[in-house]
Amino acid sequence: MRLILLGAPGSGKGTQGEILSRELAIPVVSTGDILRREIAAGTPLGKRVQALVGKGDLVPDDMVLELMERRLAEPDLEPGFVLDGFPRSIPQAEGLDRWLAERNQSIDLVLKIHVSKKALLQRMTGRRVCANCGAVYNLATKPPAVEGKCDVCGGVLAQRVDDDEATVRRRLNVYEAATAPLIDYYDSRKVLAIVDGEAEVGEVAEGIRRAIESASGIRGAGE
Ligand code: AMP
Secondary structure, three states, rough: OOEEEOOOOOOOOOHHHHHHHHHHHOEEEHHHHHHHHHHHHOHHHHHHHHHHHHOOOOOOOOHHHHHHHHHOOHHHHHHOOOEEEOOOHHHHHHHHHHHHHHOOOOOOEEEEEEOOOOHHHHHOEEEEEEOOOOOOEEEEOOOOOOOOOOOOOOOEEEEEOOHHHHHHHHHHHOOOOHHHHHHHHHHHHOOOEEOOOOOOOOHHHHHHHHHHHHHHHHHEEEO
């Protein structure tokens, strides 16, 4: 099963990606996580993208495509994958389609997680991430038991450099301009499902499960 999670920053792609990955036993691939790791390790690529990621701008398509084509070719993704944060523009989607077609593969389903702009702003500015294990919290909706400390491992909770309000607004504008057109792109290819992302995490996961089942049923019946 090859899935794409599409949605604005803060729509819950990361959380739902982890749930899907566990349930379907396929890896989740997050371009944001890959880029943040490159930045933290101070690699040449990390140094080139650091300023862009910090400001909330997109990394150029050719760099992301090169990075992702390398990742997608790794053997652990042969049974399938969940993509979180990629593609993020029409040229990236076209590049991905080309890469898959060359291997007689295609995307099974694109899950668009819908959350209003107001809720997105609240979620992202309140987001805190454990610097040690990556567990995600929200000061408004899912605070840690002890302020500033991770419930899972006791690590220090930090705000992502791109989660301050000005950068969050910028990221939402970037999403509208570059990424939202992918909704029509995948809708016209009949692989799009829209899921309400404002419900509680378990309910959103259930909506995603239903969308996958109904898409498998439709495709199965047509085969
Ligand atoms: P995320 O964790 O998905 O919100 O991504 C964090 C940042 O990484 C984004 O604001 C971009 O700067 C960069 N990024 C992640 N994925 C992509 C992508 N597919 N194309 C371009 N830039 C990306």
